[in-house]
Amino acid sequence: MKGGFFVEDKAAKQHKVTLTGREMLDVSGIINVEKFTDENVVLETEQGILDIKGEKMHMKQLNLDGGLIIVEGHIKSLTYSEGTFSKDKKKGLLRSIFK
Numbered sequence: 001m002k003g004g005f006f007v008e009d010k011a012a013k014q015h016k017v018t019l020t021g022r023e024m025l026d027v028s029g030i031i032n033v034e035k036f037t038d039e040n041v042v043l044e045t046e047q048g049i050l051d052i053k054g055e056k057m058h059m060k061q062l063n064l065d066g067g068l069i070i071v072e073g074h075i076k077s078l079t080y081s082e083g084t085f086s087k088d089k090k091k092g093l094l095r096s097i098f099k
Contacts, residue, residue, distance in 0.1 A: 014028065014029050014046070015027075015028060015029030015030075015045050015046040015047040016028045016029060017050075017078065019075060019078070022074060022075045023072060023073070023074065023075070024060070024070065024071070024072050025052065025070070025071040025072075025075055025078075026068075026069075026070050027043060027045065027050065027068070027069050027070075027071075028066075028067055028068050029045050029046040029047065029067050030043050030044065030045050030046075030050075030064070030067050030068065030069055031043075031044040031045060031046065031067070031084070032044040032064070033062070033064070033069065034049075036057075036059065037057075038055070038056055038057050038058065038073070039053065039054065039055060039057065040052070040053055040054075041054075041057060041071060043069065044084055046067075047080065048080050048081055048082050048083060048084075049080065049081045049082075049083060049084070050078065050079070050080055051077075051078075051079045051080075051081065052071065052075065052077070052078055052079075053075075053076045053077045053079075054071075054073050054074050054075040054076045054077075055073060055074040055076070056073045056074060057071050057072065057073030057074075057075070058071070058072055058073060059071060060072045
């Protein structure tokens with residue numbers, strides 16, 4: 001398209017957290033999964049690092065291209081910290097597994 005311009009899809013970059021009954025957590029705007037165990041999940045999001053603690057947690061859905069994860073289990077806490085993970089460190093749990 002001559003003389004056109006590119007409009008960024010802002011909906012794909014928005015960060016949203018929805019917790020339903022402390023049993024299902026839906027997070028959008030994720031960049032990377034840094035850690036995932038049944039008791040601790042660490043996500044890099046558009047709004048910083050999100051540390052999720054709980055019990056018997058498992059991934060119901062993951063779409064890194066769409067920036068979405070759904071976690072089921074007993075959610076105990078959600079904690080944010082500023083910053084991002086260094087690009088020099090490992091590229092995250094799932095990206096390193098699927099190399």
